[in-house]
């Protein structure tokens with residue numbers, strides 16, 4: 001009964017969008033309105049349904065898989081089972097205390113075989129951290145803070161927000177017209193074009209352009225929040241940023257330095273965020289010890 | 300003269316009534332999750348649940364929901380693993396429609412799915428998914444995460460808040 005009702009509402013909604021749109025198509029066809037008018041009417045009629053928040057968990061996963069594949073085409077994976085297990089165990093501990101611990105296929109972490117200082121997260125929980133970045137961490141708190149920052153990007157769907165609205169409008173148009181799960185070749189071609197566009201938007205943002213600064217500061221806020229929730233000293237983040245200030249590779253303008261606000265800018269905000277907390281967990285030597293053991297392969 | 304009740308009002312009213320009746324039914328929206336016997340990720344699993352399965356809400360506690368499966372099994376799931384019906388009694392008519400159209404359940408398997416990935420891969424044979432699939436194979440058992448937290452004095456075993 002509930003399903004029928006929800007389905008009925010959805011059909012009504014989609015039908016009304018489709019009606020406005022086909023009306024606009026007809027008018028454009030007869031030359032009564034211009035092509036740009038037709039497009040803007042089409043966009044407006046679909047606008048309500050075309051936001052990143054309407055990308056389902058499953059679609060987020062499929063976008064993430066391909067973005068991850070593109071990242072791995074750029075940077076090779078570091079095939080070290082012991083180190084990847086350590087990173088994943090630490091990562092899961094953070095995920096458990098995060099805002100969105102359960103996502104479609106879970107969170108997965110992988111070390112990238114590059115000296116470049118970088119950490120990236122594709123939608124759907126594919127999180128990467130470079131050897132170069134791990135090498136600059138001195139303890140588990142610093143590493144945890146970087147991973148928590150990346151988990152924060154995934155929790156808040158920052159990657160999905162990089163997707164241009166036009167891709168979603170195109171995709172939702174096909175989704176709205178096709179009832180079947182298995183698409184015909186024309187629908188697949190249309191969806192694939194929108195998919196390629198969406199991947200390009202996310203990849204470009206992650207690897208080349210960087211997110212909007214407000215998302216980076218939000219991810220830093222979340223890193224502090226998750227650190228404290230799981231029991232890590234949030235000064236791991238400021239300690240890491242401090243090592244980045246004056247790091248000679250900063251000038252290289254690669255990786256994190258290209259896509260993230262400067263360490264100085266981030267430092268100020270993170271410090272005031274931490275100062276506002278009533279109590280914060282302390283560092284523990286037992287964690288520093290196991291960190292040192294876990295990363296020996298890199299030293 | 301008797302004025303007919305507008306169709307939209309009738310529909311809204313119907314949705315309202317139905318949503319009141321079904322407000323406690325949740326749908327699993329992740330590929331798979333566990334029904335746990337206490338509200339913790341490393342609590343023993345009672346049974347596994349997969350995408351699309353429906354469960355009835357019993358109670359809630361700090362991000363966790365106690366549920367009953369169709370088979371009558373009771374346990375805890377994290378709220379991020381299930382779709383909670385979003386029908387809001389105070390929402391506008393437009394809001395109701397928008398939320399209904401965004402349902403994970405209604406869109407399951409649609410849009411960017413396996414078929415679209417296959418089509419993308421056929422066009423971009425140079426893009427390898429081998430490591431993506433290997434990454435997905437890295438699964439850390441909750442018991443190992445618990446041990447890691449215990450040894451590292453994290454969470455409830457240390458300074459977690």
Ligand SMILES: [Zn+2]
Pocket residue numbers: 149153216219260
């Ligand atoms: Zn970031």
